[in-house]
Amino acid sequence: MKEKIYFSRDEMFEMNRDLLLERGVTIEDVAAIAFRQQSKYNPNICMKTCIESVEKILSYRDIFHIVQLSVEIDRLCEEGKLRSPMQEIIRADLGMFGIDEIFGLNIAAMYGVIGQTNFGDIDVNKPGIVKELNDHGKGTNERCHTFLDDVVGALAAAASTRVAQITSEETAKKDPHYEPIKFDL
Secondary structure (H helix, E strand, O other): OOOOOOOOHHHHHHHHHHHHHHOOOOHHHHHHHHHHHHHOOOOOOOHHHHHHHHHHHOOOHHHHHHHHHHHHHHHHHHOOOOOOOHHHHHHHOOOOOOHHHHHHHHHHHOOHHHHHHHHHHHHHHOOHHHHHHHHHOOOOOOOOOOOHHHHHHHHHHHHHHHHHHHHHHHHHHOOOOOOOOOOOO
16 A cells, blocks of 8 residues: 555644654744744734644645654654764754754745744744753754754744734734735636
8 A cells, every 4th residue: 555645734734743742842832932032023912823823834735844854854863873974963963064954944934034034033042942952952862853943943933924924914904095905716
């Protein structure tokens, strides 16, 4: 029987959520970073919108592939199943490696330059669960989070940017001259 390779958005969301939970990351952990980042600019945002944004992002096909591949690479490294020198480079989370950041930037790029800027902020400052993953996933520790910490940071950056876009759209619709356009599909 042929293995399943196509999944619905609901299935991809559930698989991503469950895999993140296996690695100690909740949707609320990711949403908290998005909330923290956006609340600096908009004190009226709510955590519910941040959670909904993370959930939606986790259902996208490209995000599904990146999350699944990232965790698989980290897992293989934990098991010592990568060849040298990649085993040692990924295990050490070598600063000059950068491929993990490329995965994060790819996620953030789905939300344009602002998404990438938000990812840069999170990658440098390592708030919340990103710091925990980074600190507990290096060197001789049992876990490896070389890819996961950047992916989680990028998910938070994308959610943060999505929240900003929702807020901007709501503000635009309050304009007295706003007239909705009906698009034919």
